[in-house]
Amino acid sequence: MPSDAVLYQAAALCLTYPDDDFVARLPLLREAAPQLREFSDYAAATPPCELAEHYVRVFGLGHRHGLYLSRWNNGCIGRRGKSLDRFEDVYREHGLEFSCEELPDFLPAVLECTARTGSTELLTEHRDALEGLRSRLTEFGTPYASVLDAVCATLPTA
Template identity: 45%
Template sequence: MRLRTRSRSAGPPTGIPDAVPRVVHQASSWCLAYPDEALVERLPLLAAAVDELPAGRARDGLRTFLDHAAATPLAQLQSDYVHLFDLSRKQALYLSYWTDGDTRRRGEVLAGFKERYRASGFLVDTRGELPDHLPLVLEYAALADPDDGAALLQEYRASLELTRFALIEAGTPYAGVLEAVCATLPGPSPADKAAVHRMAAAGPPAESVGLDAADPRLLPLTESGRS
């Protein structure tokens, strides 16, 4: 996954307030992508960058995952990733999956992600992923359009917080990465899932395509979806 520009360069951040979330978003993007040799090679660089962040939730969360990744064989990291994100619906990394499920509306939402990427002037190589895949959104926020990227993450704050709670419940160090991402957004994180439901202010859409009412993809934003 990489972003390429036709007409402008992302360039280095010019000030600390802008630099911190961009560092967090880029580091989190790499950490949440499928682990490969490139991640292993980047671990020292990531650790050094994270250690320069201000003390707090973002640095602690990323450091928790990086320490785990450095101490875990790549084959195990890959197996854990597949089990956690590919074989389970509970920890989905697709932002609109939490809010729109498998509905007709979701196609429109995904098209909206693509339009925002195009409007930034960047060409996006999704490598076969949907445009709402969190690592891609985070890289967009870090490199392409920090302002709109941050706004996009805030729009899907409920999805991020629900993913955070799901990863905490799964007992995985990946929860630290979501802690870091959420720490870059305005205001405190909700204390529990009920608070996330109030934040979302609505449940998932009623219209479903090929899913029964008990499908977990339709439940995370409702009280009945708590586990």
């Protein structure tokens, strides 16, 4: 398991819809991943309904902050097939079966895979997408940008 495994798992939690489970885990997240303190402080100080509304404003359909990594390079789903297959192949290579309700390139799923396997290959392969998302989140002025800052800081530079 990589030294950043806890960070990747915590980042995956931060980037999923903030439901009751997220709120319940927030104290543990704040303690386990100090690199995410900016976001976790924001989340702890924000009422759950406002946090959920903010998530939808940032990541909802039609917004420019998509959490699907292959979309950054390939656009619509029709052209993403090979890329999506690549994600599933990497999961299988590491003995993981992708059974999420989301597509396999959903960033929280990729982060969880990285935490479990120690392999940063999918994150590294999609570094440009991560940087693009990080940049747009920063421009948007959302605390979610700090989560991408922390993840990108763990990856080798191009």
